[in-house]
Amino acid sequence: MNARRPFPLALLLVPLLLAGCAAAPDRPETLRQALLNLGERAASRVIGAPALPQPPADLVLLLAAPEVNGELGIGQERFRESLTRALLAVSDGPQVLDWTESMGTGGGANQWRLESRLMADGPRLRLSDRELLPYRLTLVLRRPDGESVMWEESLQGALDASAL
Template sequence: MNTRRRTLLVLLLLALTGCAAAPERPETMRQALFGLSERVAEQVAASPTLPRPATDQVLLLAMPEIDPDLGLSDERLMESLTRALLGLDDGPQVLDWRPSLADGAGRNQWRLDSRLSASAPRLQLSDRELLPYRLTLTLRRPGHDQALWQTHIDGALDATAL
C-alpha cells in the first residue's frame, strides 16, 4: 500500500473514530425531552397502582408544573409526555386533564400530575450547560387530592438543546 493510500486510510479511521466517540447531543427540544418522557412512560407503566391490562385504563394527563428557572414551557413537556405515554405498547389511553373531568370519573380513570423543578444550580461544562432537575410524578383519582402512587426522576437537561 502506498503512502498516500495509507494516509487517507488513517485519516478516514480517525474521522470515523471521532464520530463514534463524540457524545450525541440533542439538536432539538423534542430530542432533549424524549429520553425523560420515555422514562416517565416506563415508570407509569410499571406503577403497581395502575390496574392491568393498562389498555383498559384512561390516563388524564394534567398540565405539568415547571420551575421557571429551567426555561422550559409546560406545553413542550406536555407534548413530549403525551407522545411517550401514547407510544407505550399495551399502554393506557391518554387524554388531557380538565377539572370538568373530575365529575363522574370512571373507575378506569387516573390523573397523572407532574412537577419539574430545578434540583441544583446550572452546571457549566466545557462544551455545554446542564440543568439538573427532579421530576415528581403523582397518580391520583380524578377529583381527589390523595396520592395513590408517587415517584421521582432525577437527571439533567442539556441547556443548549432548549
C-alpha cells in the same frame, strides 16, 4: 478531433452540500430528543406503577397541566406534548386525555389523573464544553375525584442547556 466535454460543476458541489447539511447543528432536534427521552422515562415509570391495574390498555390517564419551572427553558406545552407522546407510544398502552377541573367527578374505575412537576434541582453545572441543568420530575397518580396520592415517584437528571 476529440472534443472534451466540460465536467458539470454541480457534481462537485453535491458532496459539499451534503456534508454541510450533515454537520449543521440541529438544536430543535436535540431539544426534542432530550424531551422525548425524559418523556419515555416518565411513561415507563407511570405504566409500571403498582397502583395501576394491568393491562394498561384498559386505563384512561387524565393528564393534568404540568407545572414546569421557567429556569429550565422548557415550556409547559412542550413538556406536556413530550409526556403525552411517550405515553401514547407504549405498546398496548392507555388512552391519554388532557384533564380539566370539570372531570373531577364521575370518573370511571379505569380513570387515573396524572400530575407532573418538572423543577430545577440545583444550580447550573458548568462543564468545559457545556452547561447542565439539574432537574427533578415528580409524577403523581390520583383518582380523578380524589386528592389522596395513590402513587408518587421522582426522577432526577440533567438537561444539556445548549439543547434548550
